[in-house]
Amino acid sequence: MRMMMKAKMDTAAANKAIHEGRMRTVMQSMMEQLKPEAAYFGPDGGKRTAFIVFQLDDPSQLPMISEPLFAEFGATIEVFPVMDRDDLERGLSALSSSS
16 A cells, blocks of 8 residues: 655754764665655654655554654654545546446
8 A cells, every 4th residue: 555654853863863874874774675656855843854655565564664763863753545646536436436
């Protein structure tokens, strides 16, 4: 299932990780592991935030994905299903045909 992860990083923990060179390593590892469809980075609510869209095949993958962000950056994480335009069209077509 296509999922979006929104990870807001604690400023002090992220600053320390950047200064020590760990931010790059952790993020590169995550990108290699998730092979995301899209990944965006920017501020949200005044915090460094990653928005990552990826395929989740099994919910048991969540600890492996989220733990480095918790441990390294004190992140607050949300993971939720998302659709692309084609998915939305199929869903709306299914609604129309069932009426």
